[in-house]
Amino acid sequence: MASSDAPLMLSVSGARGIVGKTMTPEVAAAYGGAFGAFLKATTGKARPRVVVGLDGRISGPPLAAAAIGGLTATGCDVIDIGVAMTPTVGVMIGHHKADGGLTVTASHNPIQWNGIKCLDGDGLAPPPAIAKEIVDRFKERRIDWCEPTATGRVERDGTAARVHVDRVLRNVDVAAIRAGKFTVVLDSVNGSGCVGGRMLLEELGCRVEHIYGEPTGVFGHTPEPLVENLVDLANATRGAKGAACGFAQDPDADRLAIVDETGRFIGEECTLVLAALRMLQRTGGGALAANLSTSRMVDDVAARFTGSRVIRTAVGEANVVAGLRPANGILGGEGNGGVIFPPVCWVRDSLSAMALVLELLAHEGKPLSQLVAALPRYAMVKRKMELAAVGGMAAVAPALAKVKAAFANERLSDVDGVRVDFADGWVHLRASNTEPIVRVIAEAATEARADELCEVCRRAAGV
Numbered sequence: 001m002a003s004s005d006a007p008l009m010l011s012v013s014g015a016r017g018i019v020g021k022t023m024t025p026e027v028a029a030a031y032g033g034a035f036g037a038f039l040k041a042t043t044g045k046a047r048p049r050v051v052v053g054l055d056g057r058i059s060g061p062p063l064a065a066a067a068i069g070g071l072t073a074t075g076c077d078v079i080d081i082g083v084a085m086t087p088t089v090g091v092m093i094g095h096h097k098a099d100g101g102l103t104v105t106a107s108h109n110p111i112q113w114n115g116i117k118c119l120d121g122d123g124l125a126p127p128p129a130i131a132k133e134i135v136d137r138f139k140e141r142r143i144d145w146c147e148p149t150a151t152g153r154v155e156r157d158g159t160a161a162r163v164h165v166d167r168v169l170r171n172v173d174v175a176a177i178r179a180g181k182f183t184v185v186l187d188s189v190n191g192s193g194c195v196g197g198r199m200l201l202e203e204l205g206c207r208v209e210h211i212y213g214e215p216t217g218v219f220g221h222t223p224e225p226l227v228e229n230l231v232d233l234a235n236a237t238r239g240a241k242g243a244a245c246g247f248a249q250d251p252d253a254d255r256l257a258i259v260d261e262t263g264r265f266i267g268e269e270c271t272l273v274l275a276a277l278r279m280l281q282r283t284g285g286g287a288l289a290a291n292l293s294t295s296r297m298v299d300d301v302a303a304r305f306t307g308s309r310v311i312r313t314a315v316g317e318a319n320v321v322a323g324l325r326p327a328n329g330i331l332g333g334e335g336n337g338g339v340i341f342p343p344v345c346w347v348r349d350s351l352s353a354m355a356l357v358l359e360l361l362a363h364e365g366k367p368l369s370q371l372v373a374a375l376p377r378y379a380m381v382k383r384k385m386e387l388a389a390v391g392g393m394a395a396v397a398p399a400l401a402k403v404k405a406a407f408a409n410e411r412l413s414d415v416d417g418v419r420v421d422f423a424d425g426w427v428h429l430r431a432s433n434t435e436p437i438v439r440v441i442a443e444a445a446t447e448a449r450a451d452e453l454c455e456v457c458r459r460a461a462g463v
Contacts, residue, residue, distance in 0.1 A: 009115075011433035012131045012316045015138070016106050016115030019059040023114050025066035031116045032070025032102060033145065034138035036152075039099050040075060041144075043121075047152060048076045048099040051092045051119075053084030053160070055105035055252035056192040058217035059114045064104045067116060071102070072152035073145050081160040083215055085192045085253035087349035088164040090123035094345075095163050105192075105252040108224040108336075109434065124325075124346040125318035161196040164344075164351060169203060171343040172355040176362040178205030184358075185209045185246040185259075187233040189223050190216045193253030193350055200351050204358060209240050225250050225257035225337060227265040238263030244361060245368050247354050254317075254348040255337040258357065260369040268337040269295040273375060275339045275353055278360040279331045280305045286331075289324035291315045292419045293428050293441045294335035300376040314416030316433055321346050335380075378425075379447035381454050387436040390463040396431045396438065399461035403429055406460035420457070427453040429461060438463065 008015060008022040015031055017023030039048040050071050054060035060083075068078050079096050081088070089101040099121045106113035118134060120126050126134065137143065146152075184206045188194040194215040201208045211232055212220035222229040225248040237246035237259050246259040257268045276288055276298055285305040290298050291313050302308040311323040320340060324332035332340040338348030341356065357368075364371055387393060403418045411421040417430025425444030432439055442453035 006436050009434055009436065010135045010139070012125070012128050012318050013433045014115055014117035014131075016109060016113055016434055018112050019114050023063065025062050028063040028066035028104070028116060029070040030141060030143065031138050032067035033074050033143040035100065035102060035118050035134055036071040036074030036076040037143045038134050038137055043099050045099065046075060046150070049079065049096060050076050051079045051081060051089055051096060051098045051101040053081045053086070053089045053101070053103045054192070055086065055103065056083040056190070056194070056215045056217045057106070057111060057114060057219075057251055060104045060217065063114055063116075067102055067104060068154060072154060074143060074152070075146035075150045076152045078152060078154045080154055080156045082156070082158065083192050084160045085164070085196055085350070086117065087254055087345050087347040087351065088160045088196060090119055090345035090347035091164045091167055092157070092160050093119060093121065093123040096157075103252065107252050107434065108250040108255065110222065111219055119347065122346060124321050125316070127318050127322050131318065161199055164196055165200045165203060167344050168200060168351050168355050171341070173359050173362065174204060177355070177358045180244070180358070180362040181205060181207075182244040182358060182361065183207045183209070183240055183242050185211065185233060185237045185240055185243055186213065187211050187230065187246065187248040188213050188253070189219050189221065189249060189251055190214055191219070191223070191249065191251030191253060193249035196351060197247070197249055197253065197354070200354065204355065206358070209236060209243070211236055219251065223251050225255055225268065230257060230259065230265060234259050234263040234265060237261070245357070247350070249350045253350045256339065256350040256353040257337045258368070260372060261367050262369055264369065266368070266372050269297060269335040269380060270372060270375065271337040271353055271357070272333040272335060272339055273297045273301055274360055274371070275333070275341070275356040276331050277301050278356045278363070280308060281363070283330055287311060287324070287327040287329040289313060289320045289327070289329050289332035291320055291334045292413060292416055293430070293439070295380060295443055296378060296426070297376050312413070315430065317348050319416070378443045378445060379450045380441065380443045381447065381450040383440045383454050384432075384437045385440070385463060387431065387438055390438055393431065395463070399463050400429065402462055403457060403460045422453070425449055425453050427457040429457050
C-alpha cells in the first residue's frame with residue numbers, strides 16, 4: 001500500500017493520516033471536539049483547560065488551528081504553546097494544572113503524515129480504554145458543541161521550552177555534566193526539538209554543533225532516527241574536534257538516537273539501556289518498564305543490581321506507563337529510543353535521555369564507545385510488511401493464532417500480538433499502532449539466528 005493510500009490510523013497512539021487526504025482540518029476539528037467533549041464529561045468541569053502544541057512539521061498550523069477550534073467549540077479553554085516537543089506538552093499540563101493536552105504530530109512518520117495525540121491531566125498518554133473512548137466519540141461524532149456564549153478562550157504561552165529544560169536540570173547532576181565540558185553534535189531534523197534541545201545542552205555546559213537546527217518544519221532528511229537517515233550526524237560527529245557523541249531527535253522530540261564519538265550509530269535500543277544504567281547506579285536498583293519489542297539488554301543490565309526487575313508491557317508509552325507507575329518505577333521506555341523519566345514527565349522525552357546519557361559519561365569518565373562495548377550485545381532484526389499485502393487487519397488475528405499454536409511449548413506472551421521466547425532469542429509479531437503495517441522483530445546472539453527467527457515466525461503465521 002502506498003503511503004498516499006494509507007487509511008486514517010486510530011489507536012492508543014491517537015490519530016495519524018496523510019495530510020490533505022485522511023488527515024484534514026475537518027478531521028482535526030472533530031478529533032479536538034471529541035477530546036473536549038470527553039474532558040467535559042469526565043472532569044465535570046464547564047471549561048476544562050487543555051494545553052496544545054505542534055511538532056513543527058509544515059502541515060501543522062492549519063491542523064492545530066482546527067483542533068483548537070474543536071476544543072474551544074466544546075467549551076474548553078486552550079493554552080497554546082506553539083511549536084513544542086510532545087514531552088513539553090506533558091510538562092506544561094502540570095505547570096498550568098490543566099485537564100489534558102493535545103499535540104499535533106505524526107512523530108517519526110514522513111512529512112506526508114500528520115496526526116493528533118492526546119494526554120490526560122497527569123500528562124500521560126491515555127491508557128487503551130480511555131484512548132478507545134476518545135476514538136469512539138470521534139468516529140460516532142458524539143460531540144457536544146457549546147452555545148456561543150460558552151465558547152472557550154485561547155491564551156498563548158511562549159515559555160514552554162524554558163519550563164521543560166528547567167525541569168530536566170532539576171533532576172540531573174548538572175555540576176558533573178558541566179565539569180565534563182562535552183562537545184555534542186545535535187540533529188533536530190528541523191522539528192520541535194530545535195529550541196529546547198540546544199537550550200538544554202548549552203545549560204549543561206556543552207559546546208553544541210547543531211545540524212538541521214532551524215525549526216522550519218521541512219525535514220532535512222527522512223525523519224525516523226535510524227542509521228540510514230543519520231549519515232550527516234555520523235559525519236559531523238566524526239569530524240567535530242573532541243566530540244563526545246551525537247544526538248538525533250525525531251520531529252516531536254520524544255525519541256533519541258545516538259552516535260558515539262567515532263560517529264558510529266550505537267543503535268536506538270541502547271538509548272534506554274544507557275539511561276537505565278545511570279538510574280540504577282544512582283538508586284542501587286529499582287523497577288524498570290519496557291515494551292515487549294525492546295531488547296533483552298535492559299534485563300541484563302537490571303540483573304546487575306539486586307532487587308531490580310523489568311516489567312514488560314504492550315507497545316506504546318501509555319502501556320509502559322501503566323506498568324511503570326504502580327510499581328513506583330525509576331525509568332521506563334521503548335527500544336525506539338524513547339525514555340520515560342518520571343521526575344520530568346510521563347512521556348518519552350529526548351531531553352531527559354540526553355541529560356542522563358551525559359550524566360553517565362560524566363560519572364564514568366570513559367568514552368561512549370567503551371561504555372557501549374561493555375553492554376551485553378545482541379543482534380536485532382526488524383521487518384515490516386504492508387498490512388494490505390497480508391490480507392488487511394482481518395488477517396492479523398488468524399496469523400497470531402497460528403503462531404501461538406505453532407509455538408505452544410515455548411514461553412508466550414499475547415499482551416500485544418504474540419511474542420515467543422526461546423532459549424537463545426525471541427520474536428515478536430504485531431500490527432503497528434501508527435502505520436498500516438505488520439511488524440516482525442527478533443533478537444538473538446547473531447544476526448543469522450535473528451533472521452531465522454523472523455522467517456520461522458512469518459512462515460508459522462502464514463504471511
